[in-house]
Every structure is written in structure tokens, then in C-alpha cells.
Amino acid sequence: MATLSLKRKLEILSDAAKYDASCASSGGTKRDSRGGKGVGSVEGGMGICHAYAPDGRCISLLKILLTNFCVYDCAYCVNRVSSNVTRARFSVEEVCDLTLGFYKRNYIEGLFLSSGIIRSPDYTMEELVRVAKTLREVHDFRGYIHLKVIPEAAPALVNEAALYADRVSINIELPRDDSLNRLAPEKDVAGIKKAMGAVRLGVEAGAEKGRKARAPKFAPAGQSTQLIVGADAAPDGEILKRSESLYGAYSLRRVYYSAFSPIPDSTARLPLQRPPLVREHRLYQADWLMRSYGFERAEIVAEGEDLELEIDPKLAWALKNRAAFPLDLNTADREQMLRVPGLGVRSVDRMLEVRRIKALTLEDVRRLTRGLEKLKPFIVTADWTPGGLTDRADLRERLAPPPQQMRLF
Numbered sequence: 001m002a003t004l005s006l007k008r009k010l011e012i013l014s015d016a017a018k019y020d021a022s023c024a025s026s027g028g029t030k031r032d033s034r035g036g037k038g039v040g041s042v043e044g045g046m047g048i049c050h051a052y053a054p055d056g057r058c059i060s061l062l063k064i065l066l067t068n069f070c071v072y073d074c075a076y077c078v079n080r081v082s083s084n085v086t087r088a089r090f091s092v093e094e095v096c097d098l099t100l101g102f103y104k105r106n107y108i109e110g111l112f113l114s115s116g117i118i119r120s121p122d123y124t125m126e127e128l129v130r131v132a133k134t135l136r137e138v139h140d141f142r143g144y145i146h147l148k149v150i151p152e153a154a155p156a157l158v159n160e161a162a163l164y165a166d167r168v169s170i171n172i173e174l175p176r177d178d179s180l181n182r183l184a185p186e187k188d189v190a191g192i193k194k195a196m197g198a199v200r201l202g203v204e205a206g207a208e209k210g211r212k213a214r215a216p217k218f219a220p221a222g223q224s225t226q227l228i229v230g231a232d233a234a235p236d237g238e239i240l241k242r243s244e245s246l247y248g249a250y251s252l253r254r255v256y257y258s259a260f261s262p263i264p265d266s267t268a269r270l271p272l273q274r275p276p277l278v279r280e281h282r283l284y285q286a287d288w289l290m291r292s293y294g295f296e297r298a299e300i301v302a303e304g305e306d307l308e309l310e311i312d313p314k315l316a317w318a319l320k321n322r323a324a325f326p327l328d329l330n331t332a333d334r335e336q337m338l339r340v341p342g343l344g345v346r347s348v349d350r351m352l353e354v355r356r357i358k359a360l361t362l363e364d365v366r367r368l369t370r371g372l373e374k375l376k377p378f379i380v381t382a383d384w385t386p387g388g389l390t391d392r393a394d395l396r397e398r399l400a401p402p403p404q405q406m407r408l409f
């Protein structure tokens with residue numbers, strides 16, 4: 001095989017990593033290198049200038065695979081063993097040098113590292129751990145590290161990964177277990193769940209120890225996972241039900257949704273077209289409603305149904321539950337206010353502060369939110385009541401964005 005330059009490897013292995021959505025740097029512990037100690041920092045505002053994902057995600061992390069060689073044959077993956085892509089592999093030292101070099105040039109805040117399975121799950125996990133260990137112990141790197149865990153690897157290796165990484169993630173990949181069995185025959189759903197359960201226990205034990213003594217932190221930013229949307233027939237309600245149970249069972253920080261991308265030479269068992277990107281966006285919005293707005297999944301969408309694509313899930317819920325509106329913003333509690341379409345957590349908290357001093361007017365609401373039109377049918381203020389607007393038959397049409405011409409090609 002021809003020797004590839006480092007630049008060419010970077011092109012191949014950053015492009016190969018773009019399909020993994022499960023990275024975000026929220027929730028890490030604060031480390032810095034003030035006083036001349038160490039290299040790097042996880043403090044905000046540092047080094048955000050280089051994106052490797054075309055959709056804009058993870059722009060502050062160097063997001064790469066250690067290698068896109070893989071001995072598995074997951075039908076939905078461009079790196080599967082039967083795929084005809086150009087292969088490349090970094091050495092541990094190359095990944096460390098790139099991370100440190102980009103960090104020092106202020107291109108990145110940290111590293112997101114995943115890998116195809118080379119030789120065996122244990123060998124691959126050892127290599128990933130070696131990268132994180134070298135960065136931390138040899139270079140005293142204090143930036144953010146997110147490692148992908150190979151669920152079939154030995155538990156001791158997974159534990160070691162979590163001691164060096166801020167976050168670890170194990171991809172559950174497909175919303176339905178039988179789809180995973182069918183499309184990724186070497187993967188084992190039970191093994192994935194077992195590994196996620198072990199990480200959960202480690203994170204909880206690490207947090208407990210950390211309170212009592214200066215113990216090494218175990219994945220302080222917790223764990224996350226990714227669900228591929230549109231590779232199987234699971235509707236949004238089923239996908240969100242899966243997320244709901246994953247949040248409950250494994251204390252996940254985040255479930256990421258990644259719209260399935262058709263890949264070259266793929267099997268007839270996969271769809272030919274990717275789902276509309278707005279579907280991924282609606283799933284993220286619904287996920288936020290479950291995590292931060294007090295909604296139950298069943299309130300947002302029934303298990304066998306899809307989310308509406310034209311309007312966001314909170315507006316869809318409000319239109320179906322008009323009896324709950326209009327809501328008097330001067331007397332409602334926080335939980336009720338969070339259910340008003342167009343009101344976010346920050347806006348609600350600021351309104352509650354203002355309310356201590358004076359009665360909220362429409363002008364206050366305009367100042368504290370991004371737009372009044374969507375809100376007006378659902379709220380009452382000191383100087384505004386919507387009258388019959390809330391119950392108008394054409395309210396949905398008035399609030400939905402105008403239809404767009406579909407693309408023909």
C-alpha cells in the first residue's frame with residue numbers, strides 16, 4: 001500500500017469521522033494551564049476555528065478516526081470491511097502531535113477520537129486509550145477528550161478510557177434492536193447495553209469518590225450515544241421512546257440523532273435517499289422538550305407516529321392542547337410557562353425575575369424573547385389578551401412557516 005502523507009491521512013480520517021454525531025463538549029470539568037502548568041484548557045471561548053464536519057457540528061474539536069480500516073461489516077457504514085473506500089491509519093504519536101499542534105495554533109479545544117475495529121476490539125481500545133494516556137500523562141494535555149468506546153472491548157480497557165477522557169460514547173446506532181442484528185451482524189445489542197451500564201456505574205462511583213477525596217475522575221462529562229435516523233423504518237415516536245429509556249437506564253448526557261446518509265455500493269436493505277434534515281432537527285427539539293422542558297415523550301408524539309416537519313414539536317403540542325391557553329404570564333408557574341411555544345428556559349427565568357418587580361407587559365415579553373407573533377395567541381399580559389385568537393381554526397396556518405418549493409433535483 002502506498003504511504004500516505006499526514007495531510008492525506010487527515011483528509012481521509014476527518015471525512016470518515018463526520019458521520020458520527022455523538023460529540024459535544026458540554027459538561028466537562030474545568031482544567032486550565034494557567035501558571036505555566038500543562039498544555040490546553042477546557043475553558044470556553046478558546047480555539048474555535050476549524051470544522052471537520054460539513055454540517056457544522058463539533059467545530060472546536062479535532063474530530064478524527066484513528067483508522068477507517070474495519071473488520072466489521074455494518075451495512076450502513078462507509079468504513080465497513082466490504083466498502084471500497086481509501087483506507088488510512090494514524091499512529092498514536094501522529095494523533096497526539098496533530099492534537100497538540102492544532103491546539104497550540106488555537107484551531108481546536110480538544111479531540112474527538114473514534115476508530116474502525118482493527119484486529120480486535122481489545123487491540124483497538126488499547127490504541128485509543130494510548131492516545132488519551134499519552135496526551136494526558138506525557139504532554140499534560142488539559143483540553144477536552146472524547147473517546148469512542150468499543151463495547152466489545154474488555155471492561156478494564158473501557159474503565160481506563162474513562163479515566164483519561166472527559167466523555168465517552170457508545171453508539172447504540174439503530175433505534176430497533178432487530179435492525180441492528182440485521183444490518184450490523186457482528187454487533188451485539190446486549191453487549192452494547194452492558195458496556196453502557198458499566199460506564200454509568202463508573203460515572204456514578206467516580207462522582208461519589210470525587211466528592212470525598214481527590215480521586216481520578218471517571219468520564220466527568222458522562223456518556224452519550226448516537227441513533228441513526230432513517231436507516232430503518234422506526235418512526236419518530238419509537239426513536240424518542242428509545243431515547244427516553246436510554247436516558248433513564250444509563251443516565252446519558254445526550255442522545256444525538258444523525259440522519260442516515262446513503263453510502264456508495266450499499267445494500268438493497270437500506271433506503272436510497274437520506275431522510276430530510278429537518279427530521280433530525282425536529283428530533284433534537286423533541287429531545288430538548290423531554291430533557292429541559294418537563295414534557296413526557298407520549299405528550300409529544302405517539303409511539304407509532306412521526307413528528308410534524310412543518311412546525312416545531314412544542315407548537316404542535318400547544319395547537320392540540322389549546323384548552324391550556326392563553327396563559328397569564330403574571331401568575332403562571334415556571335413549569336406552565338415552559339410549555340408556551342416560543343418561550344425558552346432563559347426567557348422564562350428572566351420573566352420570573354422581572355415579575356418580582358412589576359407586572360409583565362407585552363413590551364417586556366418582546367424584549368425578553370425572540371419574537372412576539374408566535375407567542376401572542378398563547379399568552380395574557382398586563383396589557384394583552386388574545387381574545388378569540390387562541391381558538392381560531394386557521395391558527396396553525398398563521399403560525400406555520402410558508403410552504404417552500406420542493407427541489408426537483
Ligand code: SF4
Nearest residue numbers: 070072074077080116
Ligand atoms: S464497527 Fe463501526 S467503523 Fe466498523 S463497520 Fe461498524 S459502524 Fe463502521
